Amino acid sequence: MMNPLKIAKQDARLYMSFMYVTFASLLVGGLMGLLQTLARSGKFTLPFNINYYTILTVHGVILGLVLTTFFIIGFQFALMGKTVGISDKQRKAGWWAFWLMLVGTVMAAVTILVGQANVLYTFYAPLRAHPAFYIGLALVIVGSWVAVFTNFRQLYVWKKANKGQKSPLLAFMVVINMAMWFIASLGVAASVLIQFIPWSLGYAETINVLLSRTLFWYFGHPLVYFWLLPAYMAWYAIIPKIIGGKLFSDSLARMSFILLLMFSIPVGFHHQLTEPGIDPTWKFIQVVLTFMVVIPTLMTAFSIFATFETTGRRLGHKGLFGWFKHLPWKDVRFLAPFIGMVAFIPGGAGGIVNASHQMNSLIHNTIWVTGHFHLTVATTVILTYFGIAYWLVPHLTGRRLTPRLNKLGIIQSIIWTVGMTIMSTAMHIEGLLGGPRRSNFSTYAGGDQVQSWIGYQMAQAVGGTILFIGIVLMVYIFIQLAFFAPRGVEEFPIAEEEVDAEPTPKLLENWYLWIGITIALILFAYTIPVFDILKHSPPGSVPFDWPIGRY
Amino acid sequence: MAKSTKQQLEPQHNPSINLKGTLIAVMLLGVFILATWFGCYYLFLSR
Ligand code: HEM
Ligand SMILES: [Cu+2]
Numbered sequence: 160m161m162n163p164l165k166i167a168k169q170d171a172r173l174y175m176s177f178m179y180v181t182f183a184s185l186l187v188g189g190l191m192g193l194l195q196t197l198a199r200s201g202k203f204t205l206p207f208n209i210n211y212y213t214i215l216t217v218h219g220v221i222l223g224l225v226l227t228t229f230f231i232i233g234f235q236f237a238l239m240g241k242t243v244g245i246s247d248k249q250r251k252a253g254w255w256a257f258w259l260m261l262v263g264t265v266m267a268a269v270t271i272l273v274g275q276a277n278v279l280y281t282f283y284a285p286l287r288a289h290p291a292f293y294i295g296l297a298l299v300i301v302g303s304w305v306a307v308f309t310n311f312r313q314l315y316v317w318k319k320a321n322k323g324q325k326s327p328l329l330a331f332m333v334v335i336n337m338a339m340w341f342i343a344s345l346g347v348a349a350s351v352l353i354q355f356i357p358w359s360l361g362y363a364e365t366i367n368v369l370l371s372r373t374l375f376w377y378f379g380h381p382l383v384y385f386w387l388l389p390a391y392m393a394w395y396a397i398i399p400k401i402i403g404g405k406l407f408s409d410s411l412a413r414m415s416f417i418l419l420l421m422f423s424i425p426v427g428f429h430h431q432l433t434e435p436g437i438d439p440t441w442k443f444i445q446v447v448l449t450f451m452v453v454i455p456t457l458m459t460a461f462s463i464f465a466t467f468e469t470t471g472r473r474l475g476h477k478g479l480f481g482w483f484k485h486l487p488w489k490d491v492r493f494l495a496p497f498i499g500m501v502a503f504i505p506g507g508a509g510g511i512v513n514a515s516h517q518m519n520s521l522i523h524n525t526i527w528v529t530g531h532f533h534l535t536v537a538t539t540v541i542l543t544y545f546g547i548a549y550w551l552v553p554h555l556t557g558r559r560l561t562p563r564l565n566k567l568g569i570i571q572s573i574i575w576t577v578g579m580t581i582m583s584t585a586m587h588i589e590g591l592l593g594g595p596r597r598s599n600f601s602t603y604a605g606g607d608q609v610q611s612w613i614g615y616q617m618a619q620a621v622g623g624t625i626l627f628i629g630i631v632l633m634v635y636i637f638i639q640l641a642f643f644a645p646r647g648v649e650e651f652p653i654a655e656e657e658v659d660a661e662p663t664p665k666l667l668e669n670w671y672l673w674i675g676i677t678i679a680l681i682l683f684a685y686t687i688p689v690f691d692i693l694k695h696s697p698p699g700s701v702p703f704d705w706p707i708g709r710y
Numbered sequence: 711m712a713k714s715t716k717q718q719l720e721p722q723h724n725p726s727i728n729l730k731g732t733l734i735a736v737m738l739l740g741v742f743i744l745a746t747w748f749g750c751y752y753l754f755l756s757r
Contacts, residue, residue, distance in 0.1 A: 464729075508742060508746035508747070512750045518747075591753065
């Protein structure tokens with residue numbers, strides 16, 4: 160294992176820039192979330208005649224697309240800088256990535272805020288937003304590609320300088336995640352550039368709706384793994400260090416990332432199970448491929464438990480579960496991600512329900528789905544990101560996570576847990592009772608069933624309010640860590656291998672093989688259905704502006 | 711740490727390492743997933 164490098168000041172500035180955008184997004188997006196839950200309670204009307212779907216679009220785009228992408232790219236740059244290093248040229252490229260993404264974000268955000276893009280973060284055709292929205296999104300993606308190729312280059316340069324050595328685990332994981340992101344975002348980029356932009360500008364009269372949705376979900380499922388893998392990086396390679404243990408298995412960690420890469424993309428149809436126009440056979444095949452994710456997921460769970468148990472037993476804890484006691488519950492760098500791991504148990508179980516065709520019909524487009532991904536992305540992923548930020552931000556700014564800030568962090572984690580348990584549980588139940596997602600409060604002309612939803616919507620408003628308090632506290636902690644905490648050195652924790660660890664098979668670094676299999680699986684799962692879509696599509700759709708309040 | 715030393719070491723497994731808790735924890739996880747799935751499946755059938 161190589162010794163980690165030191166992060167220079169000018170590199171830290173680049174990584175921190177991504178963090179500023181992350182936490183600014185958290186505040187803006189969180190406020191929208193609060194407003195949504197209040198509006199849906201039926202007791203509160205949005206001020207200034209604001210359209211519910213404007214704030215919902217801001218919420219989804221800013222939290223789901225912007226916050227996540229900025230955090231991930233900043234964190235991954237820091238991991239690469241720490242493990243394989245960054246050159247002046249690569250840092251410059253990093254700044255290009257940052258500015259392209261920021262300009263794109265601002266363009267898209269302003270377009271949404273002025274009410275010209277109430278299309279929600281999935282921007283389904285034939286709703287048509289102002290072209291600036293799509294162009295902004297395209298810039299974010301292109302900016303992220305600059306980061307992709309910079310990260311690839313960083314590992315390549317390191318490999319050349321360290322012939323025959325295996326790459327540092329975290330750098331390997333970053334490259335897997337970026338490879339996945341690149342392959343996946345080609346789909347959405349194609350849709351935005353070839354379909355949406357010309358159509359929104361009026362150069363193309365119609366759009367192939369089914370094709371655009373298929374290309375979106377070709378990207379949309381790997382998108383959620385793109386959020387999750389950085390959390391896994393922390394679970395595999397950082398948390399063991401924080402709890403005073405060692406990496407459980409380098410090979411297992413790499414294999415699980417490879418499996419996640421292979422099974423992340425050829426599965427988008429599980430979001431389109433109710434879609435007419437796709438042959439059920441292909442839906443079935445993609446659902447089977449979806450379920451393969453159980454393997455790397457349980458490998459991850461096994462590895463995490465094993466790290467906990469090995470470390471605990473080394474410290475002399477006995478009994479079947481005695482080792483649970485040794486875990487550093489008072490260290491927020493551990494506690495926040497740990498809560499994230501726990502949330503992933505119901506989150507993952509719910510995901511398996513969602514992906515099962517019959518049961519999907521039970522919950523499709525209900526608020527259950529929203530409850531599901533507020534457990535996965537808005538708890539598992541985000542609490543792990545917070546857990547990373549508690550040490551990464553002070554490490555980069557040359558400050559310390561003081562006992563007081565640590566304590567505030569613990570309070571933050573608890574607030575989040577309470578708020579999300581209330582909100583997400585209420586969403587799950589309301590969804591099973593048929594309550595729709597993506598919809599403002601409505602009594603639906605007094606339908607009976609609606610009565611059964613209202614109590615749960617009130618509960619969501621209570622949970623949402625608690626969550627928003629948690630967001631304000633988190634932003635306060637971030638500002639403290641970035642600007643005011645006492646100067647000092649905060650550790651960048653990276654777990655080491657056991658002294659007697661078995662060597663990692665070289666095969667695991669055979670990029671041609673793994674990317675080759677990934678592409679083969681994609682071609683297998685998508686070629687025929689896409690060909691069918693192109694060949695048998697009904698006439699395309701003209702744009703619709705009025706349903707989203709554009710005239 | 712140089713790689714060569716690592717490869718020379720016979721992979722010696724610590725005989726005291728005990729992962730019983732891990733095994734049971736992962737099994738419980740599997741049971742939870744199955745219970746959720748069948749619970750929802752039952753709901754689906756009953757509607
Ligand atoms: C204060 C905390 C939060 C609250 C109160 C909240 C509330 C909500 C509500 C009520 C909805 C559904 C509205 C509807 O379908 O009509 C929603 C959707 C969504 N939320 Fe959150 N949320 C919060 C935090 C987050 C976070 C941290 C993330 C991601 C990191 C996130 C991502 C999303 C996404 C992607 C959607 C889907 C938007 C759509 O369907 O177009 N939320 N949120
Ligand atoms: Cu998916």
